[in-house]
Amino acid sequence: MPPLPLPSYAALSVADEEALAALYKRGTPANTLRAWERDLAYISAWKAAVFGQALVWPEIERVALRFVLDHTVDLTDKPGSAQDAAQELIALGLRIKLTCPAPATLDRRIASWRAFHRMKNLASPFEAPLLKQARAKGRKAAARPRVSKSPRPIDREMLEKLLASCDDTTRGLRDRAILMLGFGSGGRRRSEITNLYREDIGTEEYASKGLIWVRLLETKTTGKVDAPRLPLKGRAARAVIGWIEALAIDSGPLFRPISQSGRALSRKLAPDAIRVILRHRLKLAGLPEDYATPHGLRAGFLTQAALDGAPLAAAMKLSLHRSAIQAQRYYADVEIEDNPATDLLG
Incomplete structure (x- = not known):
C-alpha cells in the first residue's frame, strides 16, 4: 500500500520545496550531486521502461519493491518484462549488462531515491518493513567477493x-x-x-x-x-x-x-x-x-x-x-x- 499522505499543514509549498532542494545542493559534495543526477536518470528511465509511467512523489511501495526485485537477480537467461527493461536501459547507456548489479550499486541508487524524498519532505517507501526485508534478502542472495578499488595498495x-x-x-x-x-x-x-x-x-x-x-x-x-x-x-x-x-x-x-x-x-x-x-x-x-x-x-x-x-x-x-x-x-x-x-x- 502507498505511504499515507502528509496532512496539509505538514506539506511543503512549491517555494519551500525549491528552497529545500537548493539547501541540499549547497550542502552536498559535488561528487554526491553527480551520483544523484545519474541515479535519478536511471530510476526515471527504469520506471518508464517497466510501468510506462513517470516517477511520482511519494513513490508507491509496489514500484519500490519491483525495483528491488528486478535488481537482485541475474536477468541474462530470464526473458520477460524485467529483462526487456534492462535491455532498454543498456541501449540508453544507463546499464552495462544483464547480470545482477552489485549490492552496493543497488544500495546507492536506493539511497539516492530516499534522498529525493527527503528533499520534498516525503516518506520513502523503502522504510516499509516489506521493503527492508526484501533488500536484506536480496543483498544476501547477490553477495559477491569484495573487490578492491585499486589492484594494489601504493605502500x-x-x-x-x-x-x-x-x-x-x-x-x-x-x-x-x-x-x-x-x-x-x-x-x-x-x-x-x-x-x-x-x-x-x-x-x-x-x-x-x-x-x-x-x-x-x-x-x-x-x-x-x-x-x-x-x-x-x-x-x-x-x-x-x-x-x-x-x-x-x-x-x-x-x-x-x-x-x-x-x-x-x-x-x-x-x-x-x-x-x-x-x-x-x-x-x-x-x-x-x-x-x-x-x-x-x-x-x-x-x-x-x-x-x-x-x-x-x-x-x-x-x-x-x-x-x-x-x-x-x-x-x-x-x-x-x-x-x-x-x-x-x-
Missing part, C-alpha cells in the same frame, strides 16, 4: 618507485607534491587533492617545526562546517612547499595542469587528473599503467600503517574513515606473517 615501497620518477621539472615537482600529500596526509581521495587551494595550506609552523596543515573543506565524510585540518610533515611537507615556492603560488588552485611546454596553468586540475598522473608515473617507474589506481594511495596509507604497527584509531584520524569496520579491512589485508603482533617476543 611505501611502491611510493618510493613513483617518487624516483619525479625530476625537478615543473611537472616533476607537482607530481611529487601530489603523491606525497595524497599518501602522507592520510590517503586522500582524488577530489580532495584536486579541490585544494593555496589558502587551504597553513605554513605558519613550517619554519619552526617543518610542519604544514592541510585543510579539507569538503570530503566524503565531512563538510565545510567541520572541515578538518590534517598535519603534513617531513619530506611530504618539503615537497608541497617546494611546489608552492617554485611557482610562487600565493592564491588560487594548489595543483594545476602543466602545458606541453612545461608551463603551469592557472586553473585547477580536472577531476580525473590524478588518475592520468598516476598512470604516467607508473609507466616511468617501469610498471604497467593499470598496476594501481588513485585509490591505491588511500589503501596504501592504511596498509603501511598496519605494517608499521600504527593503531587503527590513529590511522583513522588521518584517513577520516567514519567506520572502523571499513578501515579495519585494510589492516586485515596485511599478510599475517607481516603483522607486527607476530614479533612481540622478538
